Amino acid sequence: MIYRILRYVIAILVGTAAYVGMYTLVPIIDPYLVSQFETMGDMSLAVARIAVLIVGTLLGVIIGYLISSFILKQGLVIAKRLERLLTHIPNQELIAGTIGLLFGLIIANLIGVAFNQVPIIGPYIPIILSAIFGYSGLKLMARKGPEMYYNYVQQWGGEGTKKTSRFKMFSTHKSDKASSTPKLLDTSVIIPWLKENYGAEVIAVCVDLGQPEDYDAVEKKAIKSGASKAYIVDAKEEFVKDYVWPTVKAGAVYEGKYLLGTSFARPLIGKILVDIAKKEGADAIAHGATGKGNDQVRFELAIKALAPNMKIIAPWREWDLKSRTDCMEYAAKHDIPVVATKSHPYSMDQNVWHLSHEGGDLENPANAPKDDVYLVTHTPEQAPDEAGYVTVSFKDGVPVAVDGQEGTPLQLLEKLNEIGAHYGVGVVDIVENRLVGMKSRGVYENPGGSIIMYAHRELEYLCLDRATYHYKELIANKYAELVYDGMWFAPLMSALQAFVDETQKTVTGEVKLKLYKGNIISAGATSPYSLYSEDFVTFEEDDVYNQADAAGFINLFGLPLKINALMKEKAGK
DSSP states (O other), rough: OOOHHHHHHHHHHHHHHHHHHHHHHHHHHHHHHHHHHHHGOOHHHHHHHHHHHHHHHHHHHHHHHHHHHHHHHHHHHHHHHHHHHHHTTTTTHHHHHHHHHHHHHHHHHHHHGGGGSTTTTGHHHHHHHHHHHHHHHHHHHHHHHHHHHHHHHHOOSOOOOOOOOOOOSSSOOOOOOSSSSSSSHHHHHHHHHHHHHOOOOOOOEESSSSOOHHHHHHHHHHHHHTEEEEEEEEEEHHHIIIIIIHHHHHHBBBTTBBOOTTTTTTHHHHHHHHHHHHHTTOOOOOOEOTTSSHHHHHHHHHHHHOOOOOOEEOOHHHOOOOHHHHHHHHHHHHOOOOOOOOOOOOOOEEEEEEEEEGGGGGGGGOOOOOOGSSSSSSTTTOOSSSOOOEEEEEETTTEEETTTEEEHHHHHHHHHHHHHHHHHHEEEEEEEETTSSOOEEEEOOOHHHHHHHHHHHHHHHHSSSSHHHHHHHHHHHHHHHHHTOOOTTTTHHHHHHHHHHHHHHGEEEEEEEEEEETTEEEEEEEEEETOOOHHHHHOOOOOOOOHHHHHHHHHHHHHHHHHHHHHHHTTTT
């Protein structure tokens, strides 16, 4: 209803603009009208003038209504992006940045007054100054504001001895511990804890897999926390190409729902940790995974497979910091600036493939996810009232184009994320079986991934024979289990991948999908390797299939059943 009202509002606004435009053009049009209607009298001329205004206005209204859907869709996309951006900005930085922006605009306007009298360009100088000083003020205060606040509190005392921290120690780790402990609190504590308990030089590593972070702040935070060096590794393309795409080709989905977004990210992080550890001559690798979750297994199996002699340190399994309060007390004691917030009480892990949510009210499976859980995709209620379509092109089992537009693996996934989020698709709510023996409830946002997996399956229906497809389903389940368990570098994984790659040589073609309020619906598929033959399956008359042949097939196929029944008759059973 609101969507329709907004469309009418846009139509009226465009119509009003058209009226103003036509009214402005009257002096230009009027000589033409006079020449055409002067012989017909003043009344006819007046009517002609009014008619021009009415027709122009009506055309504006019609054009406005036609483009209103596009305007609203783009507006929703921009609003969602802005919402996601603001959600991930700490409150202190957001407030400080706003204050900096206001001060910048004030300074710009004060200076701009002096240029008002400059001919021609004078009126435009304040606009340019506003853009420069406003942006500079925003950036400066966003970076320095929290630190200034922290220093102020340190000088004058009070509770606010904690400042914003957004750095992650050794990995892009999501805490598997279903508690209110902020995932950044423990990682801020780990570096000084390692130095204190192991007397070690600490090198921090943050792997960028598409999670929104201020990586300059991450690096600075790592150094301030005591690290001698901090690596920021952009591995997004490698992640999609070498870890996501192989899983897509396998059709691997854990327990029928989970698209393995966290699971296949961990082997890559482990590989990068090992590479940097070898480069730096490190004696050990530490991670921030808890003793309750799957990630500790995934990280450590990757390290064992790639660096079997490397020592592994897992602080959560060693230290006596058992709670959020313990970590906060440790941080205060060691003058570690950390902030904790309950504004979004969920443990999250994000990369370009997915965003996961655990903990908080989600710990009770009886609770439906609240709308504020979703930070990537729209809810079905927020999605457009009109369906949209997307076409995904595959070659050898992996996407190569979206709506005919080619791109890198990362670009294609990001495009599909944007499209899928707009239509509210890709939300998964599952109580899954953890490797460590307990069940956990997770809510996942996979807009692009859900589209890709659905489209890939549709194309396999078309291109794989019955025996291969059915056996591949068995392989997919085992493949998903291995990925979930952290066995990415196991020999069995390599063997299964070889089978998968062979099956994908003919999985090439295009799949069209209809997207509507959280639903993905097939809308057609084509492939040069399609095994579907209309000539054979038609219910009309054909010259390629002899229906009488089925009798012999059924006799042979059913012979074991017949012999078994005859044996029972003879035995009197």
